[in-house]
Amino acid sequence: MHFGEIEVLPVHGGNFYLDGGAMFGVVPKPLWEKKTPADERNRIRLAANSLFVRAAGKNIVVETGNGTKWDSKLRNIYGIQEGDPLRDSLAQLGVAAEKVDMVINTHLHFDHAGGNTRVVDGRDVPTFPNAQYVVQRAELEHAMNPTERDRASYFADRFVPVSEAAQWRLVDGDVEIVPGISAVRIPGHNADIQAVKVCGGNRTMIFVADMLPTRHHLPLAWMPGYDLYPLQTLETKRKRIAEIVAQGWIVVFGHDPDFPAATLHDGNGKIEFEPVDLSK
Numbered sequence: 409m410h411f412g413e414i415e416v417l418p419v420h421g422g423n424f425y426l427d428g429g430a431m432f433g434v435v436p437k438p439l440w441e442k443k444t445p446a447d448e449r450n451r452i453r454l455a456a457n458s459l460f461v462r463a464a465g466k467n468i469v470v471e472t473g474n475g476t477k478w479d480s481k482l483r484n485i486y487g488i489q490e491g492d493p494l495r496d497s498l499a500q501l502g503v504a505a506e507k508v509d510m511v512i513n514t515h516l517h518f519d520h521a522g523g524n525t526r527v528v529d530g531r532d533v534p535t536f537p538n539a540q541y542v543v544q545r546a547e548l549e550h551a552m553n554p555t556e557r558d559r560a561s562y563f564a565d566r567f568v569p570v571s572e573a574a575q576w577r578l579v580d581g582d583v584e585i586v587p588g589i590s591a592v593r594i595p596g597h598n599a600d601i602q603a604v605k606v607c608g609g610n611r612t613m614i615f616v617a618d619m620l621p622t623r624h625h626l627p628l629a630w631m632p633g634y635d636l637y638p639l640q641t642l643e644t645k646r647k648r649i650a651e652i653v654a655q656g657w658i659v660v661f662g663h664d665p666d667f668p669a670a671t672l673h674d675g676n677g678k679i680e681f682e683p684v685d686l687s688k
């Protein structure tokens with residue numbers, strides 16, 4: 409899909425599964441199960457949604473998905489798709505890793521930054537050797553020293569090699585990253601998660617990652633139990649969803665396996681969604 413001069417295409421960072429209860433927080437299972445059935449291990453099906461963006465002459469990857477570095481135990485727990493779905497998806501667009509100029513991570517949890525690095529000759533190195541990697545400075549600081557409550561979501565080998573290679577471009581707060589593409593802080597899931605907003609040709613899209621993991625998370629109180637600051641999630645969602653509806657923006661969900669992108673509409677107080685195909 410084009411946003412003026414900017415082109416955005418969906419990219420697949422891999423399928424995986426997470427505990428349904430953890431994904432819906434205080435929402436009782438009989439309610440969420442009607443929307444998204446749990447498997448025999450109480451997990452729900454998810455996708456790591458990524459984007460490829462061509463803007464200002466740069467090839468940009470938003471989110472690197474689950475990556476390839478999974479031992480069999482954790483791969484089984486999270487049902488992580490085999491192979492390298494992100495690389496394959498970029499290859500279908502004719503984009504080799506060396507040609508990527510920029511990577512934007514919304515935050516550094518394993519399902520968003522997992523493909524930031526890969527193993528070459530037994531060493532962890534940045535997957536995209538010529539890319540600048542963009543994240544909030546405070547998110548990288550937090551990832552280096554997470555709490556007992558969220559440390560299971562951070563794997564240091566997914567981001568420390570980027571530091572070692574001096575490939576970070578750390579940003580602070582809401583900033584324009586390249587013309588037409590901005591970081592927008594959306595605190596709640598954690599303190600410094602950022603959305604990625606694309607504006608051009610009278611059209612706007614906002615990738616909100618774990619503010620709305622799936623379309624089933626549109627009701628304000630339907631939020632992951634993983635969120636560190638649930639009351640802040642509530643206010644961030646209230647403000648941002650209203651903005652998306654009022655402005656007619658396209659929203660991209662972090663993990664919806666069926667409809668990565670949609671527009672949102674107010675149907676008598678209930679937010680409804682209409683799928684958008686970004687590949688067109």
Ligand SMILES: [Zn+2]
Pocket residue numbers: 517519520617618662663
């Ligand atoms: Zn996530």
